[in-house]
Amino acid sequence: MAQIFSLEYPQSLGVHDDYETAQKAVDHLSDHGFPVESVLIVGTDLKQLERVTGRLTWGRVLLSGVLGGAWFGLLIGLLLGIFAAEGEWLNAVLTGVLLGVVWGAIIAAVGYATTRGRRDFSSVKTILPSKYELLVEHKHLARGQELLASMPGGTTSF
Known part of the structure; x- marks a missing residue:
């Protein structure tokens, strides 16, 4: 299963502040015929949040x-x-x-x-990334950057 999450010489295609913009970027790539199977969305700068829900x-x-x-x-x-x-x-x-x-x-x-x-308390935990990085196989980096640069309202930072 780990093989499905690996890329051949991964390169950063951009960093996004939230998952929705990373998803929109991949959708834009897909709409323009980019081989999206060579893209990986990686949540980085992980934080664990624990919400206390009550006293036990x-x-x-x-x-x-x-x-x-x-x-x-x-x-x-x-x-x-x-x-x-x-x-x-x-x-x-x-x-x-x-x-x-x-x-x-x-x-x-x-x-x-x-x-x-x-x-003596109950709580709910979750892990949230602060940023979402798009990684792409090295051979598709230039084309991906070109397509994302033409994306309307693109918020990718390289």
Whole structure:
């Protein structure tokens, strides 16, 4: 799979401030018959962002475990219900949900207890690039620069 992300002697075709302008540049190249399969969009200057979404308490942790376990138990119960004897379908589903609730609460409680208060908040993480660089195989560099220079409102910096 790494081979699909490699180019033969890559050269910089330009740097963009956001993904949309990098995408527009590649689309412009494509519209003019450029071999876009030799282009790579690379996010650079990566930043990790973490948004704190709330405070964790035992109540929230257990509720989250119960709800997640119930969904998983429902899935398992429905799958087992397919193979259950006639009239036993509902029992299989209810048993799956009940076991999911119990195990979801236990697993959530054990996970929270092991942190010993070191992380009493919930959050969502993402990684965002600051810039997007277009790389192209060396043999197509001149043609790519020529096409991007003719692009209306081009914001590429070389």
